[in-house]
Amino acid sequence: MKAKDLVIILGIIGIVLMMIIPIPILLIDILLILNISLALTILLVAMNTRETLDFSIFPAILLITTLFRLALSVSTTRSILSNAKAGDVIAAFGNWVGGGEPVVGFIVFLILVIVQFIVITKGSERVAEVAARFTLDAMPGKQMSIDADLNSGLINEQQARERRSKIEREADFYGAMDGASKFVKGDAIASIIIVIINLIGGFIIGMVMHDYSFGESLQIYSILTIGDGLVMQIPALLISTAAGLIVTRSASEGSLPDDITGQLLRYPKMLYIVAGTIAMLGLTPIGILKTWPFAILIAIGAYIMQQTLRKQQVQDDLLTEEQQIEEVRSPESVISLLQVDPIEFEFGYGLIPIADTQQGGDLLDRIIMIRRQCALELGLVVPVIRIRDNIQLKPNEYVIKIKGNVVASSNLLLNHYLAMSPGFEDESIVGIETTEPAFGLPAIWIDESTKERAELSGYTVVDPPSVVATHLTEIIKRHAHELIGRQETKALIENVRENYPALVEELIPNILTVGDIQKVLAKLLKEKISVRDLVTIFEALADHGNYTKDTDVLTEYVRQALSRQITQQYTNGSDVLRVITVGPQLEKKIAESVQQTDSGSYIAMDPLAAQTMYQKINEQVNRQLQAGQQPVILASPTIRLYLRQLLERTLQEIPVLSYSELEPNVEVQSVGVVNV
Structure with missing residues (x-):
């Protein structure tokens, strides 16, 4: 066992023995001073604590200090009643605070008890109770957030374990504070009872056992009793304040002094208004001599704070600039240059x-x-x-x-x-x-x-x-x-998954991969076909994806599934669609030029025939443009894809549709035929 552990154990045992064994008056004075020092230390630690868990031992300390004060109260009561003495500390407090007047001292004591019991203790008790309940209610959500961060790779297993432990300790702390606040409440009640016992018991003992007169007995025991109560209540008040500070600390990154100076005095200009208001009070019967010096001090303080904030801002700007320069000089800064904006x-x-x-x-x-x-x-x-x-x-x-x-x-x-x-x-x-x-x-x-x-x-x-x-x-x-890649496609898929999970689970990855879907969507967008109706697109891919993995063929099936959308896109609400049709000779020529390979199919048309086709299609397109109409080329489903490939470079803006992509209720009017 370490020496400090032994000292703490013996100290707690000594506290219990103090209630039984008489203590010399000199030792009582020392212990009273120790009690005040300990309470002041606890208050300062609570003020400088950044997080509540940094002072997680506070509930236990609260119990020990309360027990220590009660043990001291028992020892001082024994000394007062038996010897009519309680040491220099109690006598000094009784005479100094009350000014030699027992009634004044008693009133001051009552005020301290009321402040501690009704204001600080009651408030701390309520805050601790609410904080404990809210902390317990928030635990499942915090645990789920930690699991989500762990699953997404934002934190590792060790960090997740530390966060879970912190959440559990917070719940335990506020639960313990909820119970420990009852110690302070009981201490305040016990102090009042002890004072009453000392007053009544001392008055009787002084007159009966020590043959004091009525006045002498009242003077001696009232001063000692009030001094004893004050000596005990001041440390109790300090510790109660520390308890209130601990449980009322909210989200913060600094200690209490840092927060007060950094937040309360964040706006120095407001202090000028305060100074002006105080100066105006000097025009009242209060007087200029009492208000204007204070107003001047506030104004000077505001000016000094403004200058300090400006210097701090300049230093922060210089530090930020230096950090940016260092980042540019560092080898890792080159990596950011590799990013290409879409x-x-x-x-x-x-x-x-x-x-x-x-x-x-x-x-x-x-x-x-x-x-x-x-x-x-x-x-x-x-x-x-x-x-x-x-x-x-x-x-x-x-x-x-x-x-x-x-x-x-x-x-x-x-x-x-x-x-x-x-x-x-x-x-x-x-x-x-x-x-x-x-x-x-x-x-x-x-x-x-x-x-x-x-x-x-x-x-x-x-x-x-x-x-x-x-x-x-x-x-x-x-x-x-070009703007839709696999990452963008995955985001669209996840959006569909929210409302149609069964469809997405069947399609991906059992039938097609994200890359296959991205190719289909890109082919649709390249011909200005909206992919907003992803449900219909995915349904078509799920229906035909088991038979072929060729994205060109799958795109044709999707276009047919989007026939209503495509029809409305090119008819603009009309029931008539004027088109340039592909003649049977040209369709035959294109079909014969299709070459099949292991990687897919492509078209290889004779250059002379291709040139003739381009010229005749251009003539028909120009005629439509001169008439103020949108040119649309209509071909059979079997060659639409290959005709689109032939026209991709020269007539990319001209839409090429197939009969299967048009709704039956649309009247198709041929305004020109292309043949070779």
Whole structure:
């Protein structure tokens, strides 16, 4: 057994013996001073404790100190009643606090008891009770959170074990505090009873056994009794305060002094208001001499705190800058440069006002709407778009990048409007000729004074932020198939799993992998087919995935399952669909050009026949465009895929549909036939 363990054991045994064995008066004085020192130490430790578990032994200490005070009360009571003496400490407290007046001392004692019993002890007891209940109620949720972090790999098994242990110890601590607060309550009641016993018993013993007069007996025993009560109540009050501090500590990262100075004095400017209010009180009968010095001190303190906070802010900024420099110098900082953003929008310094909210720019809000629009139209969650200025660009130039590569660029003229003619030119509308970036239409930049006249002439007039938003939206739609990877596909799958778990469990991974589904979704998006109806897509994949793993073939099956969606997309609510049909000779030529391999099928058409096909399809497409209609090519289901592959480079924007992708109630009108 260690020496300190032996001392603690003997000390607790000595506390019990103090209630039985008489103690010399000198030793009583020493123990009373020790009691005050111990209570003050406990209070200071409680004030500087960062977490309640850092002082988890407090409930046991509370019991021991309460027992120690009661044992001292028994010893002092024995000494007062038997010898009419209780040492210099008690006598000093009785005469000093009460000023030699027993009634004053008794009133002070009662006030201390009331403060401890009704205010501090009652409050601490209630807080400990509520904290214990809430801690127990929150335990299952905290345990589940730890298990979730462990399963996701955020923490290891050792960290999870430590967190679980901490939660259990917190529950035990607040439960113990709930019970230990009863010790303080009982101590306060016992102090009142002991004082009454000392007063009545001492008064009787003084007159009967020591032949004191009525006045002498009252004077001697009342002062000793009040001194004894005060000596015991001051340490009790300190420990009760410590108990209140322990159970009322909430979420904090520092000690109580740090929290008070850091939070209560966080806003020095508010102290000027306090100083002004105190100074105004000087105009009342209170007087200037009593209020203005205090107001001046508060104002000076506020000024000093402001300067300190400014210096601290400068030091923090310098420290942050040094840390950033060190991070740049470190070898690990190069790793961050390997990250490629899915979508980037870079612009020259002349276009900063369209992105700076302080200058009235609303580009960020427009990008939020673009992402919402793409989610509704394509069923795709567009990644975060990185926006930055680039001094290497021309002042009015901007570029759009997909995975680090420039896919589009254009120029804007701020304080101008982009005007597109309705098909006929108005000679009175003059401006700077340009090309509309999203669709490549001819347009002109006009100033504010020409805007109203252009709108009256039928021109479509848009502001620069709208030009950027439209261009960015079209680029996202055009490259949506590049933005959906396995990670994005998995997120979409998990979203479907919440409402259709059976479908997802059957499909993945028993039939198809996440990579197979990603390829199908990318092929759909490449032809501008929305993947928002993932349930229908997954149902089609689950139905046909057992027969083939060819993603091209599976995509055709999915398109057929989405026939209603595709029909509505190209008919725009009409019952008539005007199409360019593929003649039987061309269909036969394409079917004969299909080559089958182990890795899949591809088309290898004779170059001369392919060139002839391109020319004739171009003629039909141009005729449709001149008539103001959307060109749509219609082919049989067996060759649609291969015709799409042939037209992918030259006529990528022209949709190619098959008969199986159209609803029966739609009237198909052929406006042209392509043959070779």
